[in-house]
Amino acid sequence: MRTAPLLSLVLTAGLLLAGCGHSRGQTQRAGTATDTMSQYDHSHNPYYSHTDTTTLEVPKSEWKKLLPADLYHIAFEQGTERAFTGKYWDFEGIGTYACAVCGNILFQADAKFSSHCGWPSFFQPLRKDALHYHEDRSWGMVRTEVTCGRCSAHLGHVFDDGPKPTGLRYCINSVSLEYLPGK
Numbered sequence: 001m002r003t004a005p006l007l008s009l010v011l012t013a014g015l016l017l018a019g020c021g022h023s024r025g026q027t028q029r030a031g032t033a034t035d036t037m038s039q040y041d042h043s044h045n046p047y048y049s050h051t052d053t054t055t056l057e058v059p060k061s062e063w064k065k066l067l068p069a070d071l072y073h074i075a076f077e078q079g080t081e082r083a084f085t086g087k088y089w090d091f092e093g094i095g096t097y098a099c100a101v102c103g104n105i106l107f108q109a110d111a112k113f114s115s116h117c118g119w120p121s122f123f124q125p126l127r128k129d130a131l132h133y134h135e136d137r138s139w140g141m142v143r144t145e146v147t148c149g150r151c152s153a154h155l156g157h158v159f160d161d162g163p164k165p166t167g168l169r170y171c172i173n174s175v176s177l178e179y180l181p182g183k
C-alpha cells in the first residue's frame with residue numbers, strides 16, 4: 001500500500017520527536033574538555049545575562065541581526081536540530097545550562113539524563129518560571145512546546161515519559177543551550 005509522502009513525513013517526525021524513551025542508571029559517555037563546550041560568542045548580544053531575569057521583548061528582526069542563523073532558526077522559527085547532531089545530546093558535565101539566546105539559566109546538569117533520543121534531555125528546570133509552556137499542534141501531533149521564560153525563544157518540547165522524580169522529559173535542542181561548567 002502506498003503511503004502519501006506527507007503522511008510518511010509526519011509519521012517519521014512523530015517517531016523522531018516523540019518516540020524515544022529513556023534509560024535510568026545507564027552511564028552517559030563522559031564529556032571532555034568542558035571549558036571548550038561554549039557554542040557562541042555572546043559579546044555582541046547586549047541582552048545576554050546569567051543574572052538578569054527581566055522579561056525581554058525584543059523584536060525578531062533584532063534577534064535576527066544578533067544571533068547565528070542556526071540559533072535564530074530554532075529559537076524563532078520553531079526549528080529542530082537533527083537528532084544526534086547537537087553538541088550536548090550525549091555530553092555529561094557538572095554545571096548548568098543557559099538559554100543560548102539570552103543567558104537565562106534553565107537547567108542544572110544534575111537534572112540531565114541519558115534518553116537516547118538524540119537531544120539533551122532533562123527531568124526538571126532549575127526554576128519553575130525559567131520556562132513557559134504552550135500547546136503545539138504542528139506535524140499532526142499534540143505536544144507541549146517549551147520556550148525560554150525570559151526571551152520566549154523556542155527550546156524544544158516536554159513529554160511525560162521521563163524518569164523519576166518528575167516523570168517528565170524536557171527534550172531540548174543543543175543549539176538552544178549554552179553549557180556553563182561547574183556552577
Ligand SMILES: [Zn+2]
Nearest residue numbers: 099102148151
Ligand atoms: Zn532566553
